[in-house]
Amino acid sequence: xxxxxxxxxxxxxxxxxxxxxxxxxxxxxxxxxxxxxxxxxxxxxxxxxxxxxxxxxxxxxxxxxxxxxxxxxxxxxxxxxxxxxxxxxxxxxxxxxxxxxxxxxxxxxxxxxxxx
Amino acid sequence: xxxxxxxxxxxxxxxxxxxxxxxxxxxxxxxxxxxxxxxxxxxxxxxxxxxxxxxxxxxxxxxxxxxxxxxxxxxxxxxxxxxxxxxxxxxxxxxxxxxxxxxxxxxxxxxxxxxx
Numbered sequence: 513x514x515x516x517x518x519x520x521x522x523x524x525x526x527x528x529x530x531x532x533x534x535x536x537x538x539x540x541x542x543x544x545x546x547x548x549x550x551x552x553x554x555x556x557x558x559x560x561x562x563x564x565x566x567x568x569x570x571x572x573x574x575x576x577x578x579x580x581x582x583x584x585x586x587x588x589x590x591x592x593x594x595x596x597x598x599x600x601x602x603x604x605x606x607x608x609x610x611x612x613x614x615x616x617x618x619x620x621x622x623x624x625x626x627x628x
Numbered sequence: 629x630x631x632x633x634x635x636x637x638x639x640x641x642x643x644x645x646x647x648x649x650x651x652x653x654x655x656x657x658x659x660x661x662x663x664x665x666x667x668x669x670x671x672x673x674x675x676x677x678x679x680x681x682x683x684x685x686x687x688x689x690x691x692x693x694x695x696x697x698x699x700x701x702x703x704x705x706x707x708x709x710x711x712x713x714x715x716x717x718x719x720x721x722x723x724x725x726x727x728x729x730x731x732x733x734x735x736x737x738x739x740x741x742x743x744x
Contacts, residue, residue, distance in 0.1 A: 554632075555734045557732070557733065601671060609730075617673075620672065
């Protein structure tokens with residue numbers, strides 16, 4: 513497809529399980545972002561890639577969160593030993609420029625994680 | 629630190645009327661960008677409009693216009709001739725300067741309901 517694709521769309525995990533969320537950005541997009549959106553809140557920045565380099569991971573809430581983009585295209589967000597507070601929608605976004613000026617971010621529909 | 633504030637949790641507007649969604653921001657960067665996104669119930673963030681801090685004129689995109697008042701640090705979104713399909717969450721966001729790497733900081737959002 514032409515847009516940012518995320519999978520799975522919905523994930524239910526038991527507390528303590530590991531989860532992996534996948535993001536397929538728009539082909540050729542250099543920059544890729546992960547955001548966490550809790551219910552009723554605005555998206556919160558997690559991490560940012562420029563090609564395969566993770567340039568900013570300041571938003572990752574704990575060392576249980578890990579993101580990678582080994583070949584500069586598909587990215588995976590991994591959450592180890594999930595906790596209930598990890599329940600949220602995880603949004604992926606990409607853009608074609610290294611520094612989006614007027615170029616907007618293109619968002620996927622998100623992966624909704626529910627931790628029981 | 630950068631901050632975006634949206635003080636209207638919910639707004640109602642009659643179909644075909646205009647509505648203004650408020651957004652104030654705080655930053656010490658001289659160069660920044662301001663964005664508005666729409667998030668329907670499907671979850672995808674849809675880019676609406678962009679305003680650069682050095683842009684002389686207020687941005688307009690179809691029925692959307694951005695009332696940018698730099699001295700007041702406000703960037704309100706005006707939607708003219710509201711349509712039922714405009715019912716959604718609306719987020720104001722800010723992008724900082726180069727060293728910020730292009731990440732967006734989002735406000736808490738405003739839920740707009742358009743009444744027939």
